[in-house]
Amino acid sequence: RKEVEQDPGPFNVPEGATVAFNCTYSNSASQSFFWYRQDCRKEPKLLMSVYSSGNEDGRFTAQLNRASQYISLLIRDSKLSDSATYLCVVRSGGAQKLVFGQGTRLTINP
Amino acid sequence: SQTIHQWPATLVQPVGSPLSLECTVEGTSNPNLYWYRQAAGRGLQLLFYSVGIGQISSEVPQNLSASRPQDRQFILSSKKLLLSDSGFYLCAWSLGFNTEAFFGQGTRLTVV
Numbered sequence: 555r556k557e558v559e560q561d562p563g564p565f566n567v568p569e570g571a572t573v574a575f576n577c578t579y580s581n582s583a584s585q586s587f588f589w590y591r592q593d594c595r596k597e598p599k600l601l602m603s604v605y606s607s608g609n610e611d612g613r614f615t616a617q618l619n620r621a622s623q624y625i626s627l628l629i630r631d632s633k634l635s636d637s638a639t640y641l642c643v644v645r646s647g648g649a650q651k652l653v654f655g656q657g658t659r660l661t662i663n664p
Numbered sequence: 665s666q667t668i669h670q671w672p673a674t675l676v677q678p679v680g681s682p683l684s685l686e687c688t689v690e691g692t693s694n695p696n697l698y699w700y701r702q703a704a705g706r707g708l709q710l711l712f713y714s715v716g717i718g719q720i721s722s723e724v725p726q727n728l729s730a731s732r733p734q735d736r737q738f739i740l741s742s743k744k745l746l747l748s749d750s751g752f753y754l755c756a757w758s759l760g761f762n763t764e765a766f767f768g769q770g771t772r773l774t775v776v
Contacts (some may be wrong), residue, residue, distance in 0.1 A: 597769050
């Protein structure tokens with residue numbers, strides 16, 4: 555079983571829609587969690603950290619469920635510029651390692 | 665502010681040739697450093713990470729090695745490249761534990 559698993563998609567949604575991704579992780583000792591965004595042929599860039607109480611950054615909301623070992627990302631009022639691959643990231647291995655999910659590809663259609 | 669430099673951006677190498685990719689970080693001390701590889705259409709695979717000079721942890725057995733000769737320098741090497749070494753190589757840094765990582769712009773390697 556992979557340490558971090560995501561639905562690879564692709565997700566194709568119309569502009570203005572709300573879209574949600576989930577990600578599951580296998581190591582219950584994982585300590586911190588992040589969502590990254592990767593544009594085609596570019597490096598990943600941090601979108602947001604995920605806090606235990608859940609957190610919001612504009613149109614983006616991230617949540618953590620430690621009991622079920624998953625994290626989620628919700629994008630409201632999606633824009634064309636939100637089209638990208640979204641990577642779920644978990645710190646494990648004594649928090650020294652950053653383990654990436656395979657990413658979920660999102661396309662926002664006009 | 666901190667910056668990370670990775671070069672070259674693109675590289676085409678013949679099978680059996682050596683490889684050296686360099687990554688340097690500026691504006692911080694004692695960062696954790698990482699090398700990842702991303703095959704076409706795939707996720708990021710952690711290759712190596714380092715928490716200090718000369719300290720290298722390898723994640724997968726492979727044709728590659730890493731070294732950290734200075735605090736802010738991380739080098740990825742191979743003595744003889746294989747076709748399967750083609751991919752997008754990304755260097756990243758973070759500070760301490762439980763913090764996010766920041767990536768260099770990556771090197772796209774094609775082994776022919």
